[in-house]
Amino acid sequence: MYNKNNTLFVYCVFYFAFLYIPVLLLPIFSFNDSFHMVFPLKGFTFDWYIQMWNKSRLHQALFNSIKVGIIASVVSTFIALFAAKAFTRYKVKFHGLSYGAILLPFIIPEIIIAVALIVIWTSMGLKLGLIPVTISHILFCTPFCMLILISRMEGFDKSLEEASMDLGENSFWTFWRVTFPLLLPGIIASLLLAFVISFDEFILAFFLSSSDQTLPIYMWSQLRFPKKFPHILALGAIIIIVTSLIVMTAYWLRNLGQGKKKDFSIGI
Amino acid sequence: MSTKNYIKIKNLSKSFGDVEVLKNINLEVEEGEFFSLLGPSGCGKTTLLRILAGFEYPSEGEVFFDDTNVTSLPPNLRPSNMVFQNYAIFPHINVQRNIEFGLRKENLSKAEMGERVENALKMVQLEGYENRYSNQLSGGQRQRIALARALVKQPKVLLLDEPLGALDKKLREEMQIELRNLQKSLGITFIFVTHDQEEAMTMSDRIAVMDEGNILQVSPPREIYHNPKNKFVSQFIGNINILDADLKSVSNENLSIEVDSFGSMQLKNYQQIIENDKINIAIRPEEITISKISDSNYDYNFQGNVKNISFYGESTYYYVLLNNSEKILMVSKNETKEPFSENDNCFVNFNSNNVKIIKD
Numbered sequence: 001m002y003n004k005n006n007t008l009f010v011y012c013v014f015y016f017a018f019l020y021i022p023v024l025l026l027p028i029f030s031f032n033d034s035f036h037m038v039f040p041l042k043g044f045t046f047d048w049y050i051q052m053w054n055k056s057r058l059h060q061a062l063f064n065s066i067k068v069g070i071i072a073s074v075v076s077t078f079i080a081l082f083a084a085k086a087f088t089r090y091k092v093k094f095h096g097l098s099y100g101a102i103l104l105p106f107i108i109p110e111i112i113i114a115v116a117l118i119v120i121w122t123s124m125g126l127k128l129g130l131i132p133v134t135i136s137h138i139l140f141c142t143p144f145c146m147l148i149l150i151s152r153m154e155g156f157d158k159s160l161e162e163a164s165m166d167l168g169e170n171s172f173w174t175f176w177r178v179t180f181p182l183l184l185p186g187i188i189a190s191l192l193l194a195f196v197i198s199f200d201e202f203i204l205a206f207f208l209s210s211s212d213q214t215l216p217i218y219m220w221s222q223l224r225f226p227k228k229f230p231h232i233l234a235l236g237a238i239i240i241i242v243t244s245l246i247v248m249t250a251y252w253l254r255n256l257g258q259g260k261k262k263d264f265s266i267g268i
Numbered sequence: 269m270s271t272k273n274y275i276k277i278k279n280l281s282k283s284f285g286d287v288e289v290l291k292n293i294n295l296e297v298e299e300g301e302f303f304s305l306l307g308p309s310g311c312g313k314t315t316l317l318r319i320l321a322g323f324e325y326p327s328e329g330e331v332f333f334d335d336t337n338v339t340s341l342p343p344n345l346r347p348s349n350m351v352f353q354n355y356a357i358f359p360h361i362n363v364q365r366n367i368e369f370g371l372r373k374e375n376l377s378k379a380e381m382g383e384r385v386e387n388a389l390k391m392v393q394l395e396g397y398e399n400r401y402s403n404q405l406s407g408g409q410r411q412r413i414a415l416a417r418a419l420v421k422q423p424k425v426l427l428l429d430e431p432l433g434a435l436d437k438k439l440r441e442e443m444q445i446e447l448r449n450l451q452k453s454l455g456i457t458f459i460f461v462t463h464d465q466e467e468a469m470t471m472s473d474r475i476a477v478m479d480e481g482n483i484l485q486v487s488p489p490r491e492i493y494h495n496p497k498n499k500f501v502s503q504f505i506g507n508i509n510i511l512d513a514d515l516k517s518v519s520n521e522n523l524s525i526e527v528d529s530f531g532s533m534q535l536k537n538y539q540q541i542i543e544n545d546k547i548n549i550a551i552r553p554e555e556i557t558i559s560k561i562s563d564s565n566y567d568y569n570f571q572g573n574v575k576n577i578s579f580y581g582e583s584t585y586y587y588v589l590l591n592n593s594e595k596i597l598m599v600s601k602n603e604t605k606e607p608f609s610e611n612d613n614c615f616v617n618f619n620s621n622n623v624k625i626i627k628d
Contacts (some may be wrong), residue, residue, distance in 0.1 A: 132396070162323055163356035165343040167370030167421065181360045 020088035035226055048234040057233070061218035068130055068214060072137035073145075073194035078189060079138070080145035085179070087146075088153040089161075104268055105143050114140065114207040121208065128210035141194040148193065152186030163266040186252040192250035196243050215239075274299040274424065274457050280329030282315055289315050291481040293329070297459065297474075302451050304460045304468040307478035308504070315431060316478075321350045323429050329490035333424065344506050348425040349418035353433060355468045357402040363389075363413055364398035370421045388416040390449065409438050415450075425457045432467060444471050465505050469493070477501045486569040492586070493552075497539075498627050502550050507585075508599050510550045510626070523625065525549070530568065539625045546628035553600040555622035558586055558608065559615050564619035572597070574612045588616055 024107040033043035052058060060106045083102070092098055105113070113136065121132045160182070180187075202216040208219055219235065273299040282290040289312045297303045305313040308600040318324045320331065322343035330339045338346055358366050367385045376384065389395050392412035402410060409410040411431055418426055428447075432440045448471045451458045462468050468475045469489045476486045477500070485497045496502035499510060516532065523535045527549060541547060569628070575596060576587040586599045586608060599617055608614060 008617060157354065157356065159352045159354060159356040160358060162343070163350070163358070163417075164369070165323075165350060166348075166350045167372060167417070168344045169369075170342070170344050173372075178358060 023240060024202075026031055026233050026240065030194050030230070030233040030237045032230075035230060043130050044161045049229040051231040052234060056187050057213070058215075058218060058231075058235070061213045061215045064130055065215040068134045068137060069195040069198040072141055072198040073191045076138045076141040076145045076194050077149075077190045080149050080190060081187065083142075083146055083213050084149035086093065087150055089158070102143050102146055105140060108201040110140070110201075111207075114204050117204070119208050128208055130209065130214075132163070132208040133205050133212075133214065136208055137198040140204060144197060145190040145194050148190045149183065149186050150187075152183055156182050189250040189253045190255075192246050196246050196250075200239070200243065220263060272299045273297065273305060274301075274334055275459075276332040276335075277316075278332070279331045280316075280319070280326045280331065282312070282319065282324065283327045286440060289481050290319075290326070293481075293483055295476060295483060295486065297457060301470055302448065302456045302458045302460065302473045304462060304472040304475045305478060306462055306465060306468040306475050308502075310480075311478040312481040313461045313463075317350075317427050317429055320425070320459060322346050347423055348427055349421050349423040350427040350429065351411075351418050353429045353431065355414040355431075357401045357405070357410050357413055357417075361401075362398065363394075363400050363405075365421050366402075366413060367417050369417065377468045384420055388420040391419060392416045392579070407434050411435065411443065412567045415447075419450075419454070419456075421431055423456065425459060426451075428458060428460045430461055430463070432462075433464075435570070440467070440559050447471060461544050469505070477504060479504075495624065496550070496626060499548055499550075502624070502626055504605055506596055507553050507600075508550045509553065509556075511595065513547050513549045513625075515541070515543070515545065515547060529590050529595040530570065533568075533620065533623065535620055535623055535625060537625075539627065541625060541627070548626045548628060549624055550626050551597075551618055551623040553585060553598040554583075554602075556597060556599045556616050556618045558588065558599045558601065559617060562606070562615045563617045567620045569615050569617045572609050572614055572616055574610055574614055577610060586614075588614060590616070 028041070030048055031044055031046070032039075032041045033047070038044065086092055087095075087099070097205040117132060117136050117139075118128070121128065126132070130142050161174055162177055164178045165171070169177060200216055201214075202220070206216045206220070216233075219232050222232050273296040275295070277293055278293040280290060280293040281288065293316065305316060307313045307483050319326055322338070322341060322345075324428075325340065330337055332338065335346060335482060343350075360368065364385055364425050367388050368381055371381060371384060385398070386395070394409060394412050394416070397405070397413070402413075411434075414431070415463065422579070423436060431447075432443050435443060444467060447458075460468070460471065468491075472489055474486060474488050475492055477484045477492065484543070485492060485501045487495070492501065492505055496505060496508075502508050504511065511529060512529075513526050513533075514526045516526055518537065518541060520526075521536045521537055523541060524532065525535065525547070526532050533549075535549075557563065557566070558574075561572075570590050572588040572590045574586050575589050578585040578587075583600045583602045586601070588597045588599055589595075590597065599616055
């Protein structure tokens with residue numbers, strides 16, 4: 001007999017298997033006592049995790065990625081905050097057009113941005129490295145931050161800011177005493193999401209980083225040497241766990257104080 | 269009693285794009301007055317209030333507080349405070365810090381601050397609510413906190429934007445009396461925006477009736493009720509019967525008119541009607557009596573037939589179709605027994621001094 005619910009259940013299982021099995025292979029093989037990523041598993045080991053402790057190039061790459069990620073997320077959130085305020089509180093000329101322009105970096109392939117930036121940067125006679133990588137990440141993260149902050153800003157009542165003005169505060173203090181604390185969950189969500197985007201960004205970093213490797217570039221460079229492969233699996237497993245935690249925190253914060261509404265979109 | 273005009277609005281207009289929402293408004297409000305802006309939605313009353321608060325700036329004209337021109341002053345520098353329609357209680361801080369919000373610049377000691385907050389809460393009868401947050405308060409409580417937060421600043425003028433609109437009927441009536449008492453004891457000028465004519469009538473010293481960006485009449489409630497200046501005002505405030513009338517002859521004292529259903533009538537010319545004015549006459553339902561036989565104590569008696577009866581508890585409305593006419597009159601009586609039932613023949617009686625003359 002045809003059972004609609006069972007069919008849906010089977011579909012669901014396949015769907016999740018397709019999404020997560022490839023990702024789950026990483027942590028599994030990271031504990032496998034073999035250089036080769038093949039079944040059957042040989043034995044259990046922590047060696048690959050221990051190996052990571054004395055790889056100074058890995059440490060340098062991790063440090064680079066964190067540095068770029070923090071600067072990119074702070075700057076793009078800062079830019080996005082004021083742009084979001086302008087969009088939601090003032091009459092912006094060509095509102096629709098400007099909104100589209102904000103979304104454009106989503107549509108333009110990253111590789112195009114990468115090529116454009118490398119052309120501009122080198123034609124100005126500047127050296128490639130972490131600075132152009134950071135700039136490109138700010139460019140790339142800002143639209144994400146803006147969408148988060150615009151949705152947060154639209155969710156709160158304009159009369160709260162008016163009430164603050166009415167009670168004697170000027171626009172500066174109104175921002176710090178009312179707007180900022182109410183936006184804070186959105187701001188933190190924006191920082192975390194921008195950091196994660198920057199942290200695992202490959203194409204822009206690949207074109208612009210030169211010899212200053214970020215973590216994804218380091219991982220890619222290690223893939224060519226079979227002996228160096230397993231500790232990349234270990235690194236990958238850690239990154240999966242940490243970024244999932246960060247993104248979950250970001251979503252949780254974004255919805256904090258916005259009622260019981262569960263909304264797992266990034267705010268588009 | 270001081271009769272000083274605290275607020276003066278001179279030749280004020282406001283347009284949003286092509287839409288003129290306020291048209292050449294001139295208004296003076298006395299110190300310590302409970303003044304209502306009354307009108308249907310879209311009449312410009314809220315815009316006028318927001319101009320007084322400083323959230324909007326007029327396209328033309330000027331606003332004076334106590335003879336100081338405040339037209340271009342931002343809200344934070346005005347001696348007025350506002351109670352918002354949705355109360356606008358800051359959700360991220362508790363009641364105590366909400367009420368303290370406007371006192372930051374006054375450099376009060378902790379004890380003084382505490383005392384001011386306590387007094388404000390006492391005033392709105394919400395002592396002990398200091399540590400609550402907005403989402404732990406009912407609509408009525410939020411409304412009181414919004415009031416306390418504005419009053420703790422000791423403003424010269426309190427602006428209220430339909431503050432009772434979101435409350436249920438019973439609570440609304442309680443708050444009307446409370447607000448009125450508060451205003452009397454504090455002696456602050458209240459500017460109260462509402463679309464509810466009953467609310468405006470029960471609370472105000474004077475009412476400005478607005479429609480389509482114009483102020484149609486500014487008078488005390490009784491004056492507005494008994495002597496409305498035009499058709500819109502008469503219909504907006506309370507129930508009323510309005511009939512078309514033709515002017516026959518006009519003198520300084522008297523009018524002779526011809527009314528559709530009533531025939532010719534002689535009335536006092538108290539509205540300075542001149543020749544060629546378009547006029548209507550109007551009678552309040554409670555100023556007409558209904559009887560089984562013609563009552564010779566009244567100047568006018570007309571025969572009719574009871575078409576509908578609406579019972580409201582404290583009063584009963586009869587809808588009477590006049591004989592030889594299409595006109596249905598509303599008649600109200602405040603007795604509980606109903607001596608009439610539908611389709612009964614009856615007489616409606618009224619005196620000529622109950623007939624209002626209204627310019628079109």
